[in-house]
Amino acid sequence: MKTAFAALLLIAAGALNTLAFAPFTLWWLPFFTLALLALVVTQVSHWRQALLAGFCYGLGWFGVGISWVHVSIDQFGGLPLVASLGLMALLVAYLALFPALAAALSYWLIGKTATSGWLKLLIFAASWTTAEWLRSFLLTGFPWLSLGYSQTSAGLAAYAPLIGETGITFILAAIAAALARLYQPAPVLARVAPAALAALIIVTAPLLNKVKGWQYSDRNVSVVMVQGNIKQELRWQPEQEWPTMLKYLDLTRPHFSRADIVIWPEAAIPQLEPLAEAFLDNLNKAAFYNDAALITGILDYQRQTEQAWNNLIVLGKDTATASEGSYFYGHANRFSKHHLLPVGEFVPFENWLRALAPIFDLPMSSFSRGSYIQPNLLANDYQLLSAICFEIAFPRQIRANFTSDTDFILTVSNDAWFGDSIGPHQHLQIARMRAREFGKPVLRATNNGITATINPDGSVRQRLPQFQQAVLVDTVPLSSGRTWYARFGDWPLAGCCLLVLLLAGFRLRH
DSSP states (O other), rough: OOHHHHHHHHHHHHHGGGGGSSTTTTHHHHHHHHHHHHHHHHHHHHHHHHHHHHHHHHHHHHHHTTTTTTOOOOOHOOOOOHHHHHHHHHHHHHHHHHHHHHHHHHHHHTTSSOOOOOHHHHHHHHHHHHHHHHHTTEEEOOOTGGGGGGGSSSEEEEEEHHHHHHHHHHHHHHHHHHHHHSSSSOOOOHHHHHHHHHHHHHHGGGGGGOOOSSEEEEEEEEEEEEEEOOOGGGTTTTGGGGHHHHHHHHHHHHGGGGGGGEOOOTOOOEEGGGGGHHHHHHHHHHHTTOOOOOEEEEEEEETTTTEEEEEEEEEEEETOOOOOOOOOTTTOOOEESOOBBBTBBTTTTTTHHHTTTTGGOOOOOOOOOOOOOOEEEEEEEEEEEEEEEGGOHHHHHHHHOOOOOOOOOEEEOGGGGGGGSSSSHHHHHHHHHHHHHEEEEOEEHHHSSSEEEEEETTTTTEEOTTTSSSEEEEEEEEEEEEOOOHHHHHHHHHHHHHHHHHHHHHHHOO
């Protein structure tokens, strides 16, 4: 296969991956696009060619799949179009390094050994999973569009409570390698048997729902989530502070009396917490008098330390028997965002970069990091494990904060940065995978969509339309029990990948 043609074919295959994720959800597509990469890796004659093959696949995969990032860079970054496209190209090229690493590692471990066909499949899957783990970790991590998310609502979805999205990615990569083997020189049985097993794994996956590890309990919670639909360019205008806060309060009032928990989205209150004490005190009393707890996003800034945090705080009743509203400034019933978004919430090498362009000096772009492990929020006797914005894409952080008393996973966001793009749909899909993995309902509150309640099996109960101010009212059933993934996380898979790679390395050495 000619190098130029192969490169274009791999870029196109990677670009097609976008259709596997929300809102398109062609869940079967990555099996074939990744199979093409696996096939090319077996056909090349040097690790540099394998590296290039993986890089081309990554260029298509991320160049189209996260194109929505350019919306925020272009509209709010203050850069010329050429510069914003260049910055986007750098991000895509960086992310493409990880499939390039997976392809090169796979070629190096497979290409020079007389490895059995079955072990070759596992080597490709282990190499791919290891590279994806690095992508979720390096430079604070950006695990967006990991291929396992394509299986959120079909295909291998039933594996999520057992091995999580990372484990699904491993199985998907092994199946892709099995499909690639159909076109490799080998006896018929050696080529067909892996593909037949792969088909059996997919077809029988729904049977695993019987061992998901959780069940519905007899408790229900009345939840109200408010979507203010505040335009991004107005969110931090001083003259818009009170109109924004009063809008959220006016939307909430008709529903206060029938809610156990009211949720406002990320930074719904645009005043800094020390400056908003009068409003927060009245809101605290209003929630208490309506026998409700209210959770809202707000930014905190301490002048003494010159530190700022992106927070969630609880007002009103922390317990059902509380004798007064629980809020006061500095109280411990809060969550501070841990995974900060580069450039958006912290600026690497900020002493140099802030002077270069407006994008490195956006409002509220220098936050302090919250602890990795924090107590669940306590709201009207219910415990909510919290994640702000893209933190929901880090399952290991969710698991580290998951307890036997956790009732909900709560994620709040402001996707107004990304306009009418596919980004918010992908974001909702990620939240649905977290529900499947941990067997807990997920509450997702956003400024302009997509606000939704999600069942423990990942299905969407209710959702609000995008770009409309609206209120979601739902009675959400709770679940009991604990999934295998909640118990053991990615450790069994990590051990499996390490064993496969060590075995391959040992065979290569000898």
